[in-house]
Amino acid sequence: MTPSTFFLRSRPPALALGLALAVSACGGVATRSTPAEVVYSPATTQAAELARSGAVLTGQARIDNAHQIRQLLSQLDDATLAREAAALPAGDPLYTYMGEALMARGLPLPRPFDHAAWTFDANGRPPADGDGYRPPVKLALLLPLSGDMAVAASPVRDGFLAGYYAEHRRRPEVSFYDTTGSIAGTLSAYDRAVAEGNDFIVGPLDRAAVDAIFARGALPVSMLALNAGTESPPPGNASFALAPEDEGRAAADFLLRRNAKRVLVVAGGDDSQQRAVNALRTRLEENGGTVTDVAGEGIADLTPFATREGGVDAVFLAVRGASARELVPKLSLAGLAGKPRVATSQLLSGTGDAEKDRVLDGIAFPTETWTARGARGLPMASTTAELLPTARGPAAKLFAFGHDAWSLSAYMERLVTVADASLPGATGTLRVDGFGNVLRTPTWATFISGVVMPLPDGSDRP
Structure with a gap:
């Protein structure tokens, strides 16, 4: 299939024009011993x-x-x-x-990570601006524009274009390649993107397809994958995901910063909930903490878990809002009401009635900076949702994700060559570690009188 190519210095298509209207609204090297x-x-x-x-x-x-x-x-x-x-x-x-x-730990790096394999100078890319802005010359966006994943791809695409049109400096020519949501389609799309002279590639969305590309090893053109699988990014490539594992690790870090190392987990049984729990457990264990027990969301009495030898410092809830409302009284009866309570973003699922949601007051959960506080380069989430269906409800997270994919493509060089560089994004504060993983520090929110509000000390800054 021939990619749909937009020469984005010409008049934008109708969708892009609508997005354009919607959005109109360095660390040094430390001295060290040998x-x-x-x-x-x-x-x-x-x-x-x-x-x-x-x-x-x-x-x-x-x-x-x-x-x-x-x-x-x-x-x-x-x-x-x-x-x-x-x-x-x-x-x-x-x-x-x-x-x-x-x-x-929020400590400075003594020097940047190795970046030799990145292809930032391909296609005669102009030098970076003072703030580190150095976008590609030709950028390929690999998305499932057809097939079962096309619905999920739409808000990612629109968020990407929203960020693109909000930028008034030099912008790359962008080509869209349909991966069809399959491994074969993704590999073919990547190869076409390389053959057609793109100097940076964003995508794909499918975890298995990301693994298939990364399994090739060294890649001729650097890419920012929009998911994370079991394969680590080869040198010179990165992976950006809104994965359940990220929320589990973020919750563990949130609790560890508050010296809460013995954590009782109450979780549902779906795959994303279990992945969040496993990531929480691993991060705690790597830092001297532990999961004391994992109770099912339908548990009748939490007292035996609360009174286990050694005690419980905090509670992690990997459940949806309706289950959490039923669990909160049980936590109180077990004597855990005064303990820190942290949840995944699934806590928002099934909420929206302030009277019913008052019982959730005080439970902290990670969320997107854009929906909680607003983000640079985007109008408020409520305003955007009025204009674009792909920015409404649960799709807002993917819209913010797509916006950040654009920002990362333009600032990736700074993120990997400057120690402690970070990027304020719509999904949180973004950094890149030495393994090529984009680390997202989310904004933390809670319910206050049944209404979602950002935590005063829950900044998205590391």
Whole structure:
């Protein structure tokens, strides 16, 4: 199939014109000692050995190896972690993990991650502006424009175009390639995009298709995948996702910052809820915490879980709003009403009646910056929803996601070459770690008198 190409300096199509109207409304390198002058801690020494051996591992062995490394690094205090990360020689595989740990703790990186494999200079891309804006010359957007995933692709596409038309500086020529929602269609679309001279690729959306592309290894054109699977991005590529795992990790970080390490989980049984729970558990364990129990959402009495030896510091709810309303009185009867309570964004599902939702007051959950506070380059979510069906209701999250995909494509060089660089996005504050993962720090919200409000201290800033 021939891609639909928009030469976006000409008059935009009707959809793009509507979006255009809708949106009209550097860290330095730290001085460090040479490796010979540093005596590394035992945990760092062991982690370094695992990092070197992990380069040849695959599958579950690689995942387990990384888990061990993170557990070892969690034993280091902030000063030791920062000092020993700065002392690592360039190219040391442990630096990627130590940098990840520094970012998770909100500590500065001593130097950027390795970026040699990125293709930022292809097609004679002009130099970056002072704020780091350096978009591609020709950009390919790989989306399922037909097939079962086309409905999900529509808000992503429209959010991308909204961000695109809100930018008045140089913009790339954009080509849309239909992946048809299949692996074969995605691989074919990627190959056509490369052959037709695109110097950056955004997409695809399907997890299996992302894995299929990343499994190829080194790629001729850098890409920002719009999902995360089991394959890590090859060097010079990145992965951006709104995955349940992200919310589980974000919830764990939220609780760990409040010194809540023993967490009782109440969860439903669907795949996304279980993935969030597993990610929460892993992040807690990597930082000295634990999930004390996992109770089903239909549990009648939570008292036995609340009175377990060692106690409970906090509660994590991976349930929808209706289930949460039934669980809150049970938490109170079990003596857990005063504990921090954190949920996934599924808490919003089935809410909207302030009288019924008052029972949810005080439960913190991650949400998009755009819908909670507003975002640069976009009108308020309520205004946009009046103009565009693809920005209404649950689709608003995907619209914000598409907007951030555009922003990442334009600022990716700064994010991977400047230590501690971040980008304020519609879905949260965005950063890129040494593994090529886009890290999203969400805005935190809660219910106040049954109405969703951003937490005063729940900023999306790391």
